[in-house]
Amino acid sequence: MNGNMKVHGHCNGLKTVLLFGLMWAVIMLIWWLTGASEDTLGMYLIIGVASTFISYWFSDRIAIASMGARHVSEQEAPELYRIVRELSARAGKPMPRIYIAPTMSPNAFATGRNEHHAAVCCTQGILQILNERELRGVLGHELMHVYNHDILTSAIASAMATVITYLGYALMYFGGGDDDDRDSGPLGFLGVMLSAILAPIGASLIQLAISRTREYDADEDGSKLTGDPEALASALYKISYGVKECPMQATAGNQSTAAMMIESPFSEQGFQKLFSTHPPTADRINRLMQMAHEMHGTAVTMPGGTPQVPYQQTAQPVYSQYGR
Template identity: 50%
Template sequence: MFGNWLKTSILMAGIVALFGAVGAMLGGEKGMLMALLFGGAMNVWAYWFSDKMVLRMYNAREVDEATSPYLYKMVAGLAQRAGLPMPRVYIIDEDQPNAFATGRNPEHAAVAATTGIIRMLSERELRGVMAHEMAHVRNRDILISTISATVAGAISMLAQFGMFFGGSRDDDRPSPVLQILVMILAPIAAMVIQMAISRTREFGADRGGAEISGDPEALASALAKIDAYARGIPMHTADEHPETAQMMIMNPLSGDGLRSLFSTHPSTEERIARLRELAAR
């Protein structure tokens, strides 16, 4: 637990520093001060409200035992096995098979699954996927992933609107070349932060999910299916908000290029190999 709080603190400090650096490059001392204030306020807001924003972004609808007994009872059983409070359960009306967990701690957690993943996977495979998400909750990864997703978007926005941090006189304003460089490099820096945080976290959640479900092979089979189908089924919300991609069990973004280079997920083949090694034991 202490390790995750330390990582969260380092992440927040890094975010504020990145905000300040962008502000300083674009608007000198005035820009740095405004960006630092904005970054600090963004951290506070993200801690309390970013999970609600992400769920609203994906038009997720909350379900209960009456409206979705299949998924709700599955999550309830996994929460009990993991020794966790019952999270809120959401369904996202998207054809792409995917799922994620969010919230600031296990007491305020939520798990979400797309209609596509519910239709596509067998009960055993879906149970493995939801166990993976419960492992994220148990490992307290969800605060880090939700904050990094929210603030990465804010960094991109700050870079795009950086011209507003310019000084009042022409000679105080940064050069157009510098503005363009910051607009390009700041979002890439945010992606690198997310990538560094996310990849090792997915391996940990795979291992934890296998322990919670007691069925590593089911999660391995689910990952193979999701990987095969997700690439051909776009998720438009994720494409519009790529900073949220690292929250999903599988990279939801369509296309290659930088999005592939800075993927926040390890290779599916390596994830499956590790799970099957666990199953063999």
């Protein structure tokens, strides 16, 4: 596992440098599209410097804030702290900060610039539908994103998408027109176009920076950490169903954070699936069940080929209500 961490670290370091370069290129492109005036060059340079600084030092806070999550104490979430502390100790790594997001859509993600400045966030929904064994599997997955050094790349990509999207909104608002029709001026119209075009581009950049292979790696490494691939398989089954029943409402903030989550938080249909940042859940479950078979010699398969985890509906969720 340590060898894999070193490889991941080198790859993600290169991706981080490329992302910063790409962010500067997009900001300068916007300056050029808006007239390339020397009067505004200083403003865009300040935006570039500020964006670089904020993306590196505050990317975790941006991701947490976009979800409306709050830091919880050990008194509020003793089971969550116990699981994270045990897994962190098993990995021989620092324990990240723990947050809970007040949404019933089940999900979780990790963020931060390194393992010493990391955070793991669970939604209220995931804490209500998973039992302790399944939650341990999810947290093992998220911790391996931290320890494989995935989180800086994903957090910067998320922050970059947010900065560029809101820059488009600012251009739209200040671009011209009267108070009732902010996008009527030529620069305002450009702002509208930039908002419409750059937000998907930002999402695509995240997809490029955070490959589907990253999720498979975290599934495998997290299952090795917990020693229980079936638990994560069961959790993914429940989360996938829960997202379909209760998807997140897309906002500028959570759209840029979506790629960091263990499962896509939105209801993806048709063409959208082609650009999903996450591999198909059924494929992930199949891999995990094969891994369980290799580790323990046990696996149960449904007639249709999708693994059926025997204990899906057994045991109680970790929390019956938010903040317990």
